[in-house]
Amino acid sequence: MADVPQSGYEQYFVDFRERMMNQLHTMQEEGHTHHQYCETRFQDIKGMMGDVQNKIGHMFFNPDD
Secondary structure, three states, rough: OOOOOOOOOHHHHHHHHHHHHHHHHHHHHHHHHHHHHHHHHHHHHHHHHHHHHHHHHHHHHHOOO
């Protein structure tokens, strides 16, 4: 069957399938990138919250420093 040339109609669907698979791959890569961004951002926020908690604790429990 590989020797049989494809009609324009069949080629259209082959091209369409390839475009859809490429789009899915692109979306998957963007999803991974977005997930990594969010993970990093939440780690930064968690670090900032820890700093604020430490400063508040220092204000109330070590005010003479």
